[in-house]
Amino acid sequence: MGNFGQKVDKFMEIFLEQNGYVKVVEGLQNTLLIAVTGLVIGILIGTIIATVRVLPKYKRLPRILNGICGFYVALFRGTPMVVQLLVFYYVLLPILGWQITGVQVAMLVFGLNSGAYISEIMRSGIQSVDPGQMEAGRAVGLSFGTSMIKIVIPQAVKNILPTLGNEFISLIKETSVVSFVGAADLYVAFNYIGSNSYEFMVPYLVMALIYILLVLVITLLIKIMERSLKKSDRRN
């Protein structure tokens, strides 16, 4: 470890003088952008799928929708994220003829993928809410959808917030594979620094630290959110 100081110097040189920090900031931006957009799309898709899956099943339409949603979830949970990215970028995009960047593809795929996971999280959340809440909503004349949006889902979200936080954290970490489709994330940035200095120890160490820092900040944010959502709860 005697030359660790040298390695740090080399890293700092590239980081500061050869625009390394620009790459890192850009990578950080992309990482966060992909994870946050992925989460937002995921929550939307997940909530819709979860709602479909808890619909009463004695009519034909809910049954068909339920089948489609089941297929979707099986598809996206059954293949690795990297495979999904590659298929989207190298198979679907050329077929559809869309002109979008790697980052945009990554946002889309992360959204679709986390939608499948969040739908199951959300479903367990919805099922954890007392069925009497839905009944009470229906009894005062609100529709199924309105009772769901105004009464059941807010309570469900409160119950699943820690698990949603988990999902967000794993999304952030999984962004490290988006370089497969040419999106510049943190990994790409530090890899650039590493390959320019022929020295990978410090860059990757710093990268790990940044990821840990990100996750810690997110954990803190979730805790704050949980506390503010718990005001209607006896356990506060």
Add this chain to the structure above:
Amino acid sequence: MIDVINLKKDFGEIQVLKGIDITINKGDIVAVLGPSGSGKSTFLRCLNCMEDPTSGSIIFNGVDIADMRVDINVHRRHMGMVFQHFNLFQNKTVLQNVMMAPAYLKCKDIKKAKRENRKTQFGNLFRGAQKKELIPIEKTKEQIIKETRERAMELLKRIGLDDKADAYPSTLSGGQKQRVAIIRSLAMDPDVILFDEPTSALDPEMVGEVLDLMKELARDGMTMVVVTHEMGFAREVASRVIFMDEGMIKEEAPPEEFFEHPKDPRLQEFLSKIL
């Protein structure tokens, strides 16, 4: 007001209701008694289609609400329901619990009327001399919300809980919760309120306050259908008492006759056990 004709309900293989016929008139207070498993709760839940009847009809204000094509949400606004376990909205304050549904639904009506009016206005451009009339809109959204809030506060004051308006339901006692649940359905100005064992989940000392509020509603002429185990309440307040057993109405009589001269042998046995 409610005509139930040959109402049947199956849960899978088991037939829970085997053909119920009953008429509930305006101002009636009908107490439904019976042993557990007799289908009395199911009967009550069928009245506002919380459980969809398997066959038969429920004519409410001239419309058969057992028909699946009917928009049940419109009719449920005129049919309050009070549950055994209160079912207050946990994520809303007491005041929001009471005013949410009326405020939301009235605002939605206005939105709908406005949309209709825009369509009519557009149509009127092509109608020439015979213009179609617009739906009159008298109040703005803010006015409605203000009015419902005032009405909700008034109701809360009536049960002495106006100081709890901004508290969450989890901080209330059982009796308080049930009274809030009752005025929540009252805030919709319903034609009838259905009570599903409203005092069964309460501590004995809280039963009184809930029954008092129900008696008060009865005095004001509210139509009520009450599934209950409170014989005293049935005797004192009800205008008719129904005994259900094995998914059928075995006896239907005014309270004095019901309790003093029961005819059905099963009812005689039931009363001898509890009185």
